[in-house]
Amino acid sequence: MIRLALLYLVVVVGIAAVITGVPWVFRGPEGEPVQLSDAADPMARLRAASDGAAARGGTANALGMVANAGESKPVGVGAIPLLRPDATGVEQTTAAILQDLALLRDGDPEQVALQRMSSGAIAALNGLRGQTARPVTLEGLVAQALREGQTDAYIDALVNEAAGRGEVSVPAGLVTASGKVDTAVLLAGLVSAAQAAARADLQPARHPALTAPVAGTESRIHLVQEGDSLGAIALKFYGNMALYPIILEANRATLSGPDRLRRGQELRIPVLKQP
Amino acid sequence: MVGIVVLTLVPISVLAEGNRLTELLGDLQFTLNGQAFTIARSPDPEARLSDDFAKTSRICPPFCLQPMQALPGVTTLGEMEVIDFIRGPLSEGRGALIDARLPEWFEKGSIPSAVNVPFTTLAPENPFRNDILVALGARPLGGGAFDFSNALDLVIFCNGAWSDQSVRALRALQAAGYPLDRLHYYRGGMQDWLMLGLTSSRPASSRPAAATQGSDG
Structure with missing residues (x-):
């Protein structure tokens, strides 16, 4: 079951790789070398992975789930969402x-x-x-x-x-x-x-704690746009939405919480370095 | 008419063995969301505590004695008040009986109709803490804000006076803004419940074929 799901994933990501062009290689579960896209622009790569699959059933298909659903129904959006307690990643x-x-x-x-x-x-x-x-x-x-x-x-x-x-x-x-x-x-x-x-x-397990990047001294400026979430900004600049606390920390003076983004707000995006 | 009402509210069924909760109340039979429950005292006059609850001297810490008053503003209950709570707010859909222990303890037996909300799930470290507050009847106002005016009345218990889990659950609810007058502490917990021979429930899946009441030998 898992193998089948992973196989699906590899195939779909492989198609995304063809779309984005630049190759990098990892070995698929079946032991065959598989061409995948470059990590240089992770946002584009991930969007491609999910957009490329969208025509054939979106993320569900990309993850190897059975696609048998009908069309989506439009639903009105309510008030401010219910948030999780602080520091929930x-x-x-x-x-x-x-x-x-x-x-x-x-x-x-x-x-x-x-x-x-x-x-x-x-x-x-x-x-x-x-x-x-x-x-x-x-x-x-x-x-x-x-x-x-x-x-x-x-x-x-x-x-x-x-x-x-x-x-x-x-x-x-x-x-x-x-x-x-x-x-x-x-x-x-x-x-x-x-x-x-x-x-x-x-591959042998890596220890994320040893390789997790930290904020460097240099930084760039990002102007918040409609539809931006802190996770999306972290994904865009760092290729990993889990790193959004780094941006939050760097902007503590003007950003009280991850859900407090305002359109037009200037965010300082630290350049990452390895600790 | 009045007699019928009293009979349904105060079911007095005379057990063959003759044990009763009080002189006026034989046992308590009630239905919650389509499921029938009974709370009675064991008819075996020789029944004794066994296994986990026969221990007297668990080492503190962590098994430290808890005060009668868990928090200022939180009422402490005995067994009959718990039964009154079941007949009142719980049966009327305004309350919940909360077993604050971890699932492995809950699985071994709890007060019939209790819901397992482990104390750790009420701490702010739990990503799902706010979802639980909503399930307890708090109305989400967006972000982390809640209107607790329709929140359930809660009776919270754990293993008893030697366990701090109820008190931790109560403190966590207080910190989340839960109104203290909706919170009640059954300090005796499972220790006193079982010591009095009261019915303990187990989820059907984990119940052994043999009866669980009475002494084994």
């Missing part, structure tokens, strides 16, 4: 979804336990009031939609509707300057994390 969300889809084997056991206990508690509390069984977290909602092969547009509407009604909480790093949940960056992050998980299956 986006990478926990992608890891949890991939684990749910059996595309990631080992997660952080503490996070896995917290999600399992929380989902159980929420389902049981909802049951007290006779509410029907449905996914009770952002992670559960997205994983189920991907399993059903829903389109990216459908997932965007689904997530924004649930978050707008306060039914599921979202990491602040995924909230755009206009108060929407940036599902495009979440779904692109899923594809990217699934690739990383696929590579990790084939």
